[in-house]
Amino acid sequence: MAIPVKLNCYNAVMLQCLFLGLLLEARAGSVFYSVAEETEKGSFVGDISKDLGLQPLELAKHGIRIVSRGRTQLFSLNPRSGSLVTAGRIDREELCAQSARCLVNFNILVEDEMKLFPVEVEIIDINDNTPQFQLEELEFKMNEITPPGTRISLPLGQDLDVGMNSLQGYQLSSNPHFSLDVQQGTDRLQPPEMVLQSPLDREEEAFHYLVLTAFDGGNPVRSGTLQIRVQVVDANDNPPAFTQAEYHKSIPENVPLGTLLLTVNATDPDEGANGEVTYSFHNMDHKVAQVFQLDSYTGEISNKEPLDFEEYKMYTLEIQAQDGAGLMARTKAMIKVLDVNDNAPEVIITPVTTAIPENFPPGAIIALISVHDQDSGDNGYTTCSIPGNLPFILEKLIDNYYRLVTERTLDRELTSGYNITVTAADQGTPMLSTQTHISLLVTDVNDNPPIFHQDSYSIYIPENNPRGASIFSVMAQDADSSENAQITYSLVEDSNQGAPLSSYLSINSDTGVLYALRSFDYELFWDLRLRVMARDSGVPSLSSNVSLHLFVLDQNDNAPEILYPALPTDGSTGVELAPRSAEPGYLVTKVVAVDKDSGQNAWLSYRLLKASEPGLFSVGLHTGEVRTARVLMDRDALKQSLLVAVQDHGQPPLSATVTLTIAVADSIPEVLADLGSVRTPADPDDSDLTLYLVVAVAAVSCVFLTFVIVLLALRLRRWHSMRLLQASSDSAASAPAPHFVGVDGVRALLQTYSHELSLTSDSRTSHLIFPQPNYVDTLISQESCEKTDFLSAPQSLLKDKEETFSQVNL
Template identity: 65%
Template sequence: MANQLLRLDRRGLVLLYIFLGTLQESGARQIQYLVPEETDKGFFVGNISKDLGLEPWELAERRVRIVSRGKTPLFALNPRSGSLVTAGRIDREELCETVSSCILKMEILVEDTLKIYGVEVEIMDINDNAPSFREEEVEIKVSEHATPGSRFPLPNARDPDVGINSLQGYQLNSNSYFSLQVRGRTDGAKNPELVLEGSLDREKEAAHLLFLTALDGGDPVRQGTVPIRVVVLDINDHIPKFTQSVYRVSVPENLSPGTRVLVVNATDPDEGINGEVVYSFRDMESRASEIFQLDSQTGEVLLQGPLDFEKYRFYEMEIQGQDGGGLSTTAKMLITVVDVNDNVPEITITSSTNSVLENSPPGTVIALLNVQDQDSGENGQVSCFIPNNLPFNLEKTYEYYYKLMTNRVLDREHIQSYNITLTATDQGSPPLSTKTHISLNVADDNDNAPTFAHSSYSAYILENNARGASFFSVTALDWDSEENARVTYSLVEDTVQGAPLSSYISINSDTGVLYALHSFDYEQFRDLQLQVMAHDSGDPPLSSNVSLSLFVLDQNDNTPEILYPALPTDGSTGVELAPRSAEPGYLVTKVVAVDRDSGQNAWLSYRLLKASEPGLFTVGLHTGEQAPPNTDWRFSQAQRPGTSGSQNGDETGTWPNNQFDTEMLQAMILASASEAADGSSTLGGGAGTMGLSARYGPQFTLQHVPDYRQNVYIPGSNATLTNAAGKRDGKAPASGNGNKKKSGKKEKK
């Protein structure tokens, strides 16, 4: 036995090398191997890495594997040697029964390129089975009046091997009455028959014991023997005869158990028990005995088990009709099973991914799947499809393999996941279909930059703010996910008054809250322009900028400063002189003060805190003059200071409340003050107008308005405006700062 296996192995390897050489020259994608049955686990089948054009180490790196369809694997890949080996003991008879050519098909998947290679392995038969008979003993009844040449069927032997190792012939032991003849069947099988060579004499010999031996063609030859007992009967000169020598019928595979398939009939002209025919299956295979049942009296063939076209498509049986005298005849019954569309298509996901990156190019492979139907003909023709409204295509590749691919770029921000329904439908009538689902997540790609809610921002902060105080926050949104959507904030570097921006302002990188690192002074610093950058944490990161205008708001943090009259530096008391003849309303002096704040925080009012004779002198509330002006100085409703047509103030001539109007008026006063300080202007509208008459009309002169010029501090100078309109008493103003000193007592009116 071992020598026979060795010879088969060597012969198979020679054939394999010749075949592979031819295969490589032709460029075919189908790989074929030969391997004898009954080999041990790990038996070398073929060098699969070489036949695939790969190195052995590439099998693992490129994830080369055998595609499994749920059955017990018969072969395995050896990644070290790059060879295909057996995964266990292989019994050809178990796999292929009596089929002469036992070819096993499989697919090899190169997963990194999703390429499929078909592999066929032919299992070579070895003579591991001896011919055998199902019967332990056979009894044949022969009439003593049987004529020489009469034939009697003998049992057939079975040998599951094929070719030369299968059943080759029969032998009968030597005797004086019977010989052996073998007749061929339509399917190639051989039926042994016992032939009567001479007349029988029951009274001389009532029974004959023979031995039928079946032999195969193996080396060494295997054989099986069954005893044949021939009983000589008394005369029964008619043999039953079937109405047909061959009964043929085609039945659909979906017949229910108990259904009558056909009826056989045999007649015998003898009378009595010799003419009564009993029916039975003869030489019936085990698989057929589980499916069919024969009524011995009526000849009805009934279905007792389910038919399955995909498992067995054809049955050939012999029916024997035997009369009461022991004479028998046979007929053949051929049953063809017709396919019915009773199998739904099967979808097998061979390889798939559950996530794909958005913006992946069209044609990205999502899954590799196999679609099959066990039916035949149109019932087994399967088409596979997916809904049309999805951004995917199904492309048929090798035989019944399909690739599921993208047909356009995916956008996670539009759709984050897909539930893809795969439908396989056969062409039967009615068609059968099956569905399966593939869940696919769209992975995020950093394709969205952070976006601010506004194109620009304005923020306000009071001067003298505390260092480190928050004053504003910005927020940017990123439509990506996870790290690609995590936004970090920063300031675009810049310089402010020669110092880096980061010394004035900081921002919380996580929250976008802005903090003041510097205590601002409105009188020195009124606004700041900066840019905030928001960038995500993607790779590479994306960013966007937004401009922010920070305005410093004034606080009343400066006390007024009295410029005139100034306190003497020599310790004396400042004295202002007034003529004894001065009438009420006489302008004795003017207090000049300034405030560094702006707007309403810079408008000043004056009052006397202490006077030796309180009723003798008064000070103008807003002008700073120790006598009040005439009552006709007040404006009419249309002449009040402020913007054209404004109606600020009240009838007493108080300062405007509107900050815009007051700042405009202050700006005009300062401009006129600057012109007066450098002596280059006549104050715009002529003497006493402060340049205002051009705006408010020729009637708007300083004789109708308090002299604000003497309240104005000129930046960069210690000068103040003088009463350019002259004293109301028509006299020239005093020289110097208006402080008159005398050595005697104060002059009285």
């Protein structure tokens, strides 16, 4: 079939105008491209990187991707070239049917900035569809009396292409009785009509065969044909007539299948076969023909497929009524589809992150949310929401896009994760909604230091503890997790009595158990203050301290120590002087003892274990004072020996003993005369000591007067220069100050009780002190003791051996 050359020129001009218009429109829009349908996969569509002002290599860095709604992805991004390419073959007719323009809209998302750029791509039609008719063959019956000029409407050809590629015209094969007339409408060609040019004669020719050709304006031209057979019948002078010129009906889209939608009715006054009317669809789109069913005898129209408002809002059905003789009448049935809220909103979530640190500032983007409803009006108006008790908000963007962001700083210790419910609801009746969940994990940040259960701890441990024993355990808790909650313990560096704490204690860095590195001695120290640090393993690490006060509890591990009389160092025995004129209760001496322990372990009691003359002396239970129990008699021996025991009250009790030697005499000569007879039974050289004592007594008699004068001079000279020694304990504060000298192996304890006599002698030297006679039962006061200075012999009198004077202020 030949196509006129003028048509090809016309098509070329139209194509140029069309592409020029598309180019202008693309430049006017923000981002607009066009691409021909049926292009190969990966075909270039547009330079996205250039239009967005980015370099191709920056596309992946900015996280640029395509987000579309409710359809197959038609395009993709080429990360190397930064261009938009086709994701596959695009069929314009399937995508947009016969719309004048086929536009595909989607958005380009820049993830790091969460910006959306709308993109519009027009799919350019190509001539890939051939015009065709619904029927391959059409048969007409025409009465032989049909007058010339009668018009017979022929089926409309269909071409799925648009523009110049769509149906452009018809041609009818040559026939002397028929011609073709095609009227040009406002937007497309009207149905072709076959015009009877000359009367028919059934007897001459009962059938006429013609070919109707439909062609488009593409290059090359495509065409389709319809075979037409015209049967000439006898005369039928009354054609069918419909009761209405057009039928209108509104039907909800959710009507069940097989519902009677509409009934058309046509009448024919003829009789017999000429009056029998049958109904059929005329010029029906093949997609619409699949939805509706027409009863050819009753004219009832029903649906055999579901109606879908989102696909067709109005169906226009052309119905033809034909009687038995072939006369026809046509009408239109307009079925309007009413929208029903039968589509719940669609929610598409594009997560930006699934985990967020707890210290992230407010405004952190969690996800991009797209909501779409296929319904219209209120049924398609959607809102999106999340529960109000969550620290998140939805920010509305363009085109029903939302951005889920944090409203405030999160705290993992309060909530470690969120399951965010996103609800999209429309405004239809009944309202339909869709819920989608977003899971978000809050990751830990080291923002909590370890916390001890108490601000300080007190530890009590008995002394003499075993080395390496655990004595206490501290524990801290960290509200963080993982490494941020892994705690190590250490001692804060310090010292005690010049020694580092690490020499006393150690701590298990993992468990916080304290161990004693040495055995503690209450007498050296009784309390120890230290600090324990708990530090987590976070970056940066956090720490806290706690104070520990370690109290060492005393044990009775020290026996009483006798300060006075002091234990001898040269084998001699101390001697105390008791005048024979002493009354009962006269204070002879006092045993002074201390205990290094404390409390009950240091509470001392004194008792007399043994005496050479029972009943002559008594010892104070708590004071240790040795007093005369009765009047001294001449028959009482010069030398009296007392064994005094000092015992504490610990468990078990510990004790110490001391032996006192008391000389009974009224005058110094008597003492000196009798001292030679004083022996120490335990001394193996007893005979030598006695000889030395006799020699000493003689020497004392010779130098007696000189010695007294020297002592008085020294007393006056040292009255203001002597300093008092500090008392060794509170219990010994009132004890007298002794002078220790020895005579013939006997150690004499010369002490001053107010104005008592003190005498010291040994085998080599002799010293005499003449105090003022005063026999008092009690010790002198502290004040009078401080004013008393004892006389001592000058060292010039010592010939062979140095004599040491020690004075103790008790």
